[in-house]
Amino acid sequence: KPINTLTKKQAATEAAELRPQLIQWGKEYYDADAPTVADDVYDRTYARLVALETAFPEIVTADSPTQRVGGVTRGDLPKVTHDIPMLSLGDVFSLEELSEFDDRLRANVDEDFDYNCELKIDGLAISLRYENGEFVQGSTRGNGQIGEDITANLKTIPSIPQTLSRPLTIDVRGECYMPKAAFLALNERREAAGKAPFANPRNAAAGSLRQLDVQVTADRKLATFMYNIADYEPLNTRTQSGLLDELAELGFTTNPSYQVAHDMTEVGNYIERYQDKRSDLPYGIDGIVIKANPLPLQRALGATVKVPRWAIAYKFPPEEVQTKVLDIEWTV
Ligand code: NAD
Numbered sequence: 001k002p003i004n005t006l007t008k009k010q011a012a013t014e015a016a017e018l019r020p021q022l023i024q025w026g027k028e029y030y031d032a033d034a035p036t037v038a039d040d041v042y043d044r045t046y047a048r049l050v051a052l053e054t055a056f057p058e059i060v061t062a063d064s065p066t067q068r069v070g071g072v073t074r075g076d077l078p079k080v081t082h083d084i085p086m087l088s089l090g091d092v093f094s095l096e097e098l099s100e101f102d103d104r105l106r107a108n109v110d111e112d113f114d115y116n117c118e119l120k121i122d123g124l125a126i127s128l129r130y131e132n133g134e135f136v137q138g139s140t141r142g143n144g145q146i147g148e149d150i151t152a153n154l155k156t157i158p159s160i161p162q163t164l165s166r167p168l169t170i171d172v173r174g175e176c177y178m179p180k181a182a183f184l185a186l187n188e189r190r191e192a193a194g195k196a197p198f199a200n201p202r203n204a205a206a207g208s209l210r211q212l213d214v215q216v217t218a219d220r221k222l223a224t225f226m227y228n229i230a231d232y233e234p235l236n237t238r239t240q241s242g243l244l245d246e247l248a249e250l251g252f253t254t255n256p257s258y259q260v261a262h263d264m265t266e267v268g269n270y271i272e273r274y275q276d277k278r279s280d281l282p283y284g285i286d287g288i289v290i291k292a293n294p295l296p297l298q299r300a301l302g303a304t305v306k307v308p309r310w311a312i313a314y315k316f317p318p319e320e321v322q323t324k325v326l327d328i329e330w331t332v
Helices: 010-029 037-057 095-108 179-194 201-209 214-218 240-250 264-280 295-301
Strands: 079-081 115-121 124-131 134-140 144-146 170-177 223-231 260-263 286-293 313-314 323-325 328-330
Touching: 010 037, 095 264, 095 313, 115 240, 115 264, 115 313, 124 201, 170 201, 179 201, 201 214, 223 240, 240 295, 260 264, 264 286, 286 295
Parallel strands: none
Antiparallel strands: 079 144, 115 260, 115 286, 124 134, 124 170, 134 144, 170 223, 286 313, 323 328
């Protein structure tokens, strides 16, 4: 039913039905790494809940999935508190919605600014802490405030430097993912061994990283792209694009496909280019992320309880086509 035909009571009733369903799907996805519905089913249901709660803000509940970063922590893994929370991202599904985000942001900001366009890597968020340039602790996002300590697991990933090129004390954030070829090979091995295959590379990466036995992680061929820092003060740069360059200089692997866009036409061109290239990439992407490029502006805009105000994800439609990856059929 169109939202504008609903009474507040009807909206509240519908929202109360959607929330437990989303919470249940979230548990399966984040906790067990075993979703039972496709992401676009989750996304559409979530978008409906957002629309209901936006039209009738009084019906929002504290436990609504719209008010919490999705994720749980495994009881048997040690916990880490994130001093600066790890957030989710707001998302849009059309260029119109993306333009509306741009209009809203520019209406609230006096200065002219660019966006940095990045690929949205289909993995799971990690945080890496370095003290005086040495890797000391790595963690998952968890519920955004408290994550899991997976330092030993992360030490097995070749793209994570043990020592940085400068002795900085920083928390660097990014994505841990499983390349498509490794995912296909892993699922083949699992099926041959009579085990359930992972639903997608994201779940395979999460399941491989959150392991008590680090040898399991070491065998899974995980990789990382880092793209954020909890506090940019120790860096020389003051832009998001410069941050990616500086992280690479420090020794991290960053995704080279980023691009600064001056306006929404350039953002649209970037989206089109990577929508076309998507199936040829050796790793999964589920959209692109645009971020206000000046880091002080990011800080000034801040975040809601769940998402930064200075960034948004544009989600690609689900990938239906079959393409060849290393001579193996790949379907999402
Ligand atoms: P999200 O994954 O859509 O977006 C936020 C995340 O994007 C960040 O935490 C970060 O890890 C990641 N990211 C990747 N590249 C990035 C980049 N360049 N810059 C910044 N961040 C980047 O949001 P979410 O809250 O983590 O999860 C929601 C997603 O999980 C949806 O896609 C949803 O479909 C899926 N989900 C599915 C089910 C299911 O049952 N199928 C259940 C719950 C959630």
